[in-house]
Amino acid sequence: MKIKVIEGKRIHECLIKKNIRLDMLLKQIGILLDMPCGGNHTCGKCKVRVSGKLSTLTKDERKLLTEDEVKNNIRLACFTKVFGDINIYPNVDATDTLSMITLPKYNLTGKGYGLAVDIGTTTVAMQLYDLSTGKMLSEALGVNAQGSFGADVISRIQNAADNGNKYQQDAIQNQLNLMAKDCITQAGVDYINKSVITGNTTMLHFYEGLEVKNLATAPFTPTSLFGMKSNHTLVKSPIYLPKCIGSYIGADITCTILATEMIHHSDKIELLADLGTNGEVVLNIYGKLYCASTAAGPAFEGANLTFGMKAGKGAIAKVSIKANKVFYKTVGNTPAKGICGSGILDAVSIMLELKIIDETGHIDSEFEGPGKIIYHNEELAWQIPGTKISVTQKDIRQIQLAKSAIFAGIKTLLKKENLSPEDIDTFYIAGGFGHYMNRHSAANIGLFPKELEDRIKLIGNGALSGAATLLLDTDQRVNEKSIISKSKEIELSGNPTFSEHYVDGMLFSHY
């Protein structure tokens, strides 16, 4: 069977022998699709244009596609089986994100060169440092190569349960090796003395090749919490893996806490939130650390939304309003193709301001003003003026579920010692999304209590900062240990305080 991959003028051909599912085929020939649900047939995001001898549309697949898409030969890769000759038209999209970091105070303890790495579930970041000067010489960034095994950790663990974890281990190890070589060339050095690799608990399990099965069902028992030397090497250098606090509060959070220097602030009350899929929140109360993982989901990465996409080219990243006129801005200033996390936050905030939605999130079908109320696939929706991109009623519900998880997580930790948001001195926000979002929009829709808006301090990729700190200054392991011993994980499952705040926090009035 002949497979033709057609990318603009470039045509690439290959042959296969057996019938195969389309997503498997794409993986084999190196076309990486976003598969947020990991091929579970629920997210509808594994879209690809393809024609030829394929299985017919099933009812479920049809439901996840629009009429236009069906007409344009768009299929969902995880549903579709390849039976003969086909043509594939992949739509590759470079996602560029920045790694912004600030290091805490440290002393130089080493010589030579080292690599600091953060394996994020979505993005992998690496920096090469001169250990004797502390200077960062080069960096590399990439979309996690495990993405095609599922967007979130649970989907990847399920994939490992079905196919073993070797594929994912290979994917990430190969990726890090390639990135390391890239960094080495850029920096013009010829060897690496040591490395520190951080990441959430699941990512470190995959890197080490440990059993992940028990991480994904209650009581969530990790095989290891690390805080040890890796059994592998990175471009021949020994690797240190920082310690995780729990199964869902990983070494990335330990490193982020390290980067904030929170444990030294024993006279303060501070909050830290990582606004990623797992939505970790940490509260420092005079040196005591309460941590929780709120499982907000990937809505702020654009997944689960009708026109959602990552912050790549053509994503609406900003929406604003002036004198009753709505303006928008896309990444790369190209025509609007979809909307990313920071854009949806702005859009929902404006919808509230204009009373397109009420406090329960219901879209007013009779709204008159900027933009149009339309029906998109039978869902009531607000179309952003000047674009074909709209925010549907279902999208609003997804945002309510996600924002309230973070909000309720914060409230639950505060409740531990009967504190209120006003008591918080500083609110650290980690992660790329946190960097790009408009804080006023975030506060306005209730992603966090309103009082915190003026107390925000952005720390960028805190996990990478922490890893770099551990790389440059071995004595920081003392602080790492003390973070672990001062941390207490607060379980949100079966926690009535959380449930109560979670349900209330879904409204747009309760904060």
Added chain:
Amino acid sequence: MNEKLTEISSLLQAGKAGKCKKAVKAAVDEGIDAQTILNEALLSGMDVVGRKFKANEIFVPEVLVAARCMNKSLDVLKPLLLKEGSEPVGTVILGTVKGDLHDIGKNLVNIMMQGKGLTVIDLGVDVPAEKFVEAAKENNADIVACSALLTTTMGEMQGVVDAVKASDLADKVKIMIGGAPITSDFCEEIGADVYSVDGSEAAEAAYEICVA
């Protein structure tokens, strides 16, 4: 329809628990029988709530507030209903499968099913397959309904299907499944009977099974 009953129904839809309970008491004092209040005010009110939820017009908080009204009002009606010896529509055993602790969706399903007049026995979260079967036997249930929110725990539903099939409940009990990662294909694959996308559809389907 009686004005009192319409009033109760709209108080329930608006989520006014205190007023709703008061209105129910007043209706009882007026001599309207409990079964009528239940069916024509509370359940019909919940039915509207369910339909609006399905249409995405209202969301989780509004449903839960309406549910609180219903429970408060039922406190008044229950003793009377027992006296009247009314017959429930059917019995559902409900729970979140083993390894999974998510319960908000399941609780909504519970509310909506009660809103259809079904008796729901909620086993909570992290429920092993055998417990579903045991409870179904004990309560002479018509339906076993399982919820799962994790891709890694949806497989537990196969266990429930197998356990039911292996028991003497096989032809008596229907198995319903749901939760965000579940699909109708998955339902077919594991040999469960019914899949529903949301609480309202779940209640509808359960009702159909019980009256059929």
